[in-house]
Amino acid sequence: MSENKTKAPEKAPQAAPQRGPGARSRGPASMSQIKGSIGSLKRVLKIYVGYFPKLVWVIVLCILVGAITAAVPSIFQKNILSIITDTWETGDWAGARPQVLSYLIPLVCLYVLALAMAILQSQVIAFMTQKFLARLREDLFDKMQRLPLKYFDTHKHGEIMSHYTNDIDTLRQLVSMALPNILRNVILLVTVFGIMLYYSIWMTLILCLGFVLMLVITGKVGAGSAKYFIRQQKAVASAEGFIQETMNGQKVVKVFNHEDQAIKSFEELNQTLVSDSGKANAYANILAPIINNIGNIIYVLLAVVGGLMIYFHTPNLSFSGEIFSIAIMVPFLNMCKQFMGNLNQLTMQMNAIVMAGAGAERIFALLDQDPETDDGYVTLVNCEIAPDGTVTEADHNTGHWAWKHPHQADGTITYQVLEGDVRLTEVDFAYVPEKQVLYDVTVFAKPGQKVAFVGATGAGKTTITNLINRFYDIADGKIRYDGINVNKIKKKDLRRSLGLVLQETNLFTGTVMENIRYGKLDATDEECRQAAVLAGASDFIERLPDGYNTMLTNNGSNLSQGQRQLIAIARAAVADPPCLILDEATSSIDTRTEAIVQRGMDKLMEGRTVFVIAHRLSTVQNSDVIMVLDHGRIIERGSHDQLIAEKGVYYQLYTGAFELE
Ligand SMILES: Nc1ncnc2c1ncn2[C@@H]1O[C@H](COP(=O)(O)OP(=O)(O)OP(=O)(O)O)[C@@H](O)[C@H]1O
Ligand SMILES: [Mg+2]
Secondary structure, eight states: OOOOSSOOOSOOOSSOSSOOTTOOOOOOOOHHHHHHHHHHHHHHHHHHHHHOTTHHHHHHHHHHHHHHHHHHHHHHHHHHHHHHHHHHHHOOHHHHHHHHHHHHHHHHHHHHHHHHHHHHHHHHHHHHHHHHHHHHHHHHHHHHHHSOHHHHHHSOHHHHHHIIIIIHHHHHHIIIIIHHHHHHHHHHHHHHHHHHHHHOHHHHHHHHHHHHHHHHHHHHHHHHHHHHHHHHHHHHHHHHHHHHHHHHTHHHHHHTTOHHHHHHHHHHHHHHHHHHHHHHHHHHHHHHHHHHHHHHHHHHHHHHHHHHHHHTTOOOOOSSOOOOOHHHHHHHHHHHHHHHHHHHHHHHTHHHHHHHHHHHHHHHHHHTSOOOOOOOOBEEEEEEEOTTOOEEEOSSOOSOEEEEEEOTTTOOEEEEEOOOOEEEEEEEEEEETTEEEEEEEEEEEOTTOEEEEEESTTSSHHHHHHHHTTSSOOSEEEEEETTEEGGGBOHHHHHHTEEEEOSSOOOOSEEHHHHHHTTOTTOOHHHHHHHHHHHTOHHHHHHSTTGGGOEEOTTTTTSOHHHHHHHHHHHHHHHOOSEEEEESTTTTSOHHHHHHHHHHHHHHHTTSEEEEEOSOHHHHTTSSEEEEEETTEEEEEEOHHHHHHHTSHHHHHHHHHHHHO
């Protein structure tokens, strides 16, 4: 059985002279990796059995089918042969007929029964396989949704994809083909072995010698191919990662005429894949001929020894107590052939097992990732505020929100009205330990204030907003929201209270309406339309062929960048959050539309705390306070007029931009 997509290459480059963007570092798969993949296989089996406690029925079916197919023919063969040899001497052929029939009819019935059970077994396995894979895919997706952003920063998306495709497929081969085959063949082997032992111990011992030899060789070759199957799995993932990256960057590839370079890089990755899977298959493929030939030698040896035993009337050491005769010898040799055949089939499952081990290991590497932690216990609830200021929780949308604090000490609950007061105090942060990005950042945003961040590219503006959202956790300092440490707020509730327009717009496959509704799942069509009007998006949406029902695909590639941003703003607006973060929200919008959007945004911002990041200073100048960031530090702060008067960096930025305009 060889499901591998590539054939053995004769020669493969050992080390690519120049690594393409998708190249990866790879060392030889070590013994510990092989052990790791065996461990992963055990885990897969445990999960599989755990999912299907009824699996025991399949095993019973397998045993029955196996035992019938293995035992029945040899027993019948022997009995019918005995009748024939006896009749040869007596010459009573008419008397032998009913005897032969009395064996033949049950034989046919048993075969029909075995066939029915085999069909049933295959159906059950097919069903279980699909269910098992579906569960695994769900587990993977579930985990993926709970991983911190850091995971996606450090893993290529194509490689993550390959867990769902390539790695899962190795498990499909394992559970749908290899495992049933192994089970069937082991049962056949044991049954046939038992029968052979019953008829002749000497002959079976000779067979055992060959068996041990085969096991040793299989073990050695198996370890060799395992090493390369693990590499093959990684190579497939790298190639998939590269393909996806190139697909996403097609425009850039074309505009910089990088087609040839991309092809070359892909060839390198492909060669690595060919080399690894070639070596893996080369190892795996030499196994079958070796096992076959050892089998043939044993067969000849048994035929010679058996013949001599009959010729010399050697006493037969057996549990049956019968003399070794032709009637035993013929079925014995047939069983030997079957035994070798089963053994060969078993070794052929090696590929699938090793590949599944490698696939399983990679799947568990994702499943075992620590999910994004959330120790928050303060939640966000709708509330009613009585004239005397008392806050009570409400189960419907009241337009007011409160933080709900459960107090463990005395079991009481207190409510605090959400205001949108966000304070960062002496915050330090680094995405990766060796490179600090923010230093000692202190920002106070009072409810309803508009705080703007300006600064050169890479200064850390987006990073600050990433921290308010708790996309990443801070190393040092404090972030408080309405006086509550954000670590105490449940992430879901924290994020619900913050409307976010990201620097890079992401739209999903669906209609324009559905994309706006993403901001608030229970928003009515009317609410979505109003949000679009507020965001200044309604004009262009109404001009689309299907208006709000226009389908967006591939991150809204049928829209312009600015139109995508307008939809993203509408999406944030429909959520009606008390606090807004707008990261370059209007960067791709023309100045005329920006003026329209700005009016809408001004309405949207009323009464909300807003963090706005913009390179266009015209967007930020009416903010309450402007923070100028430089290399992760806030170097200036104040209102537009104050900063202009200070004649510092902001002044330079502003006048520079002014002159450019
Ligand atoms: N996910 C990440 N992992 C590691 N480093 C990152 C990550 N995101 C950003 N950085 C680094 O953090 C620094 C600040 O990035 P940030 O995105 O906050 O800049 P910015 O001020 O928003 O710039 P821009 O105006 O270009 O959007 C940069 O030096 C960048 O290299
Ligand atoms: Mg940014």
